[in-house]
Amino acid sequence: MSTDEQLRGFGTRAIKAATRAPRVEQGPAAVPIYQSATFHAQDVDDYAELVGFEKPGYTYSRMENPTADAMAGAFAEMHGAEAGFAFGSGMGAVHAALLALVKAGDRIVCTQAVYGSTRALMERVLAPLGVGIVFVDPTDLEAVEQELAAAPTRVLYAETISNPTIVVADLERLTALGHGHGAVVVVDNTFASPYLCRPHELGVDVVLESATKWLSGHSDVIAGAVAGTRDYIERVRDVAVDTGGIVAPFSAFLVLRGMQTLHVRMDRHSQSALVLARQLERAPGVLRVVYPGLSSHPQAQIAARELRLGGGMLAIELASGEAAAAFIDGLSIPPVTATLGSVVTYAVHPPTATHRQLDEAQLAAAGIPPGLVRISVGLEDVDDLLASEHCRRPIVRTRTRR
Numbered sequence: 144m145s146t147d148e149q150l151r152g153f154g155t156r157a158i159k160a161a162t163r164a165p166r167v168e169q170g171p172a173a174v175p176i177y178q179s180a181t182f183h184a185q186d187v188d189d190y191a192e193l194v195g196f197e198k199p200g201y202t203y204s205r206m207e208n209p210t211a212d213a214m215a216g217a218f219a220e221m222h223g224a225e226a227g228f229a230f231g232s233g234m235g236a237v238h239a240a241l242l243a244l245v246k247a248g249d250r251i252v253c254t255q256a257v258y259g260s261t262r263a264l265m266e267r268v269l270a271p272l273g274v275g276i277v278f279v280d281p282t283d284l285e286a287v288e289q290e291l292a293a294a295p296t297r298v299l300y301a302e303t304i305s306n307p308t309i310v311v312a313d314l315e316r317l318t319a320l321g322h323g324h325g326a327v328v329v330v331d332n333t334f335a336s337p338y339l340c341r342p343h344e345l346g347v348d349v350v351l352e353s354a355t356k357w358l359s360g361h362s363d364v365i366a367g368a369v370a371g372t373r374d375y376i377e378r379v380r381d382v383a384v385d386t387g388g389i390v391a392p393f394s395a396f397l398v399l400r401g402m403q404t405l406h407v408r409m410d411r412h413s414q415s416a417l418v419l420a421r422q423l424e425r426a427p428g429v430l431r432v433v434y435p436g437l438s439s440h441p442q443a444q445i446a447a448r449e450l451r452l453g454g455g456m457l458a459i460e461l462a463s464g465e466a467a468a469a470f471i472d473g474l475s476i477p478p479v480t481a482t483l484g485s486v487v488t489y490a491v492h493p494p495t496a497t498h499r500q501l502d503e504a505q506l507a508a509a510g511i512p513p514g515l516v517r518i519s520v521g522l523e524d525v526d527d528l529l530a531s532e533h534c535r536r537p538i539v540r541t542r543t544r545r
């Protein structure tokens with residue numbers, strides 16, 4: 144300790160001592176959690192250059208943070224994109240991805256069935272600010288082309304596998320149509336994950352995901368990410384800086400940990416989902432099973448071309464909303480909640496949960512019947528998810544109802 148430091152009061156001494164970060168030359172096995180709001184510069188000029196993004200480095204963790212950068216970089220690399228940015232939620236990613244592209248007077252053509260909050264963001268946030276929003280059926284490419292031709296369109300927005308209807312979008316054809324009409328093509332790849340599908344490598348301009356789901360995979364973090372060209376991601380970062388959407392360092396750490404096992408988990412999720420989907424296809428009371436790994440899936444050919452595997456998401460249609468609620472309430476394994484993409488199996492009734500923002504007409508137009516149940520297949524033993532011989536209906540073992 145120098146004489147100068149000895150002369151200081153205890154508070155100063157404690158703060159100096161406890162903020163002296165060790166410099167580590169060896170590479171660590173895991174990306175460290177840089178839980179620091181600020182980073183120091185050499186002098187005022189150095190700070191000005193860093194904060195203006197004129198040279199690499201860090202200043203303030205709302206702008207950039209090493210752990211957040213590591214997550215964003217990993218996401219971009221998995222998707223074969225130049226750059227990425229990591230957010231504190233999937234909706235933060237959707238919001239910044241779109242705000243980096245649209246302003247008042249612009250128009251978005253969006254596919255009918257998308258996550259309820261994405262739809263709400265478009266209708267309740269962007270539309271009142273003067274952005275035109277039109278919804279189209281992604282399986283009707285003629286209708287998509289007509290909408291794109293009807294007025295100049297800034298963004299064509301789709302989900303690789305739609306929430307909750309499990310429609311598989313033909314990304315190559317949609318991209319060709321979008322580009323043909325001068326639109327930037329933005330795809331939410333949450334349901335697929337980069338292990339099943341990499342839209343950017345198929346020509347899509349911007350890919351985003353809720354990292355809350357398969358990427359992290361354990362229902363213990365809320366996060367999101369966007370990837371695209373370096374120029375575009377700089378615009379996304381600028382939006383994030385001014386709106387405050389960056390991921391927290393600990394959340395980024397959890398996503399990075401999950402990413403390392405994504406391929407192994409997705410193999411098993413897909414295997415179990417296929418077994419369950421086949422069983423559900425034969426089950427009494429189930430009108431329809433929609434799973435990309437089944438030959439009965441309406442876009443089975445597109446799925447075979449575009450997706451490595453069927454994935455962990457499937458939907459079933461029961462006779463009514465009441466039947467759907469009774470089905471979910473009767474299940475013994477999934478907890479009653481509304482998320483997806485986890486080691487835990489979840490069954491959700493979209494009309495009353497994830498898509499509650501849509502009225503009856505909008506639900507019908509989006510192809511979401513009252514009796515739809517969306518199932519995210521976890522990593523529990525598949526035999527436990529299947530019906531026991533004695534159990535005729537519902538299909539999955541029931542808990543005793545009081």
Ligand SMILES: Cc1ncc(COP(=O)(O)O)c(C=O)c1O
Pocket residue numbers: 232233234235237258260261302306331333334352353354355365366367482
């Ligand atoms: C397809 C899709 N995109 C985006 C989101 C939003 O993600 P988050 O909940 O992480 O904000 C969700 C959430 O369920 C989703 O299903």
